[in-house]
Amino acid sequence: MFAVSLGDDKAELRPLEIWQAEEFLAHMDRARELVDPWIPFASFATDLDSARDLLRRYAEKQAADTGRLYGIWLEPAAQGRGLITRAAERLIDWAVYERGMHRVEWDASAANTRSIAVAKRLGMTRDGVIRQNYLYRGVRHDSEIWSVLAPEWRARTGR
Structure with a gap:
């Protein structure tokens, strides 16, 4: 297994x-209140069996090259240190430089101002709002879609 340092103490x-x-x-139990409004899959891991099942589904997606799940254990004590931005930079580097992807998207709840701020720090462009895109806990939520294109990312990183 690999880990990528985020250059902040022991954050990986x-x-x-x-x-x-x-x-x-x-x-998830420690961070549930913090992440649950923004990352709905947090509600899918409520006991050991459901946590294993969630991780198993992502292992299957990775094997099929249709999805991956990475983590940095974001909890209230880790907020405000730029970890999400640094982690996203590493993932975008991988997507553009290793996988050759042309477009990377950031999908965030329109109410999640902190996530939208990360997209802005990453130099992404707001493509638009998908109104009432998903139902969560009985409420319809809007999503904002942000993106960066490979030529934009290469210009930003100078590589």
Whole structure:
């Protein structure tokens, strides 16, 4: 397994794997109130079996090259240190330089001002709002879509 340093104490970006289900669940329990309004899958990991199942589904997506799940254990104590921005920079670098992707999207709840601020810090462009895009806990939410194109990212990073 690999881990990418985020240059902040011991903060690392790493793939989340099935064998980490207990640690993943413990983190979700500590951070649930913070992340649940913005990351709905947090509500899918409520006990050890459901945590394993969630991680298993992402392992299957990774095997099929249709999705991946990485984590940095964001909890209230870690807020305001730029970890999300640095982690996203590493993932966009990977997407553009390693995978050759032309477009990287950031999909955030329109009410999640902190996530939108990250998209702005990453130099992304706001493509638009998808109104009442998803139903969560009985309420319809708007999504903002932000993106960066590979030529824009290369110009930003100078590579």
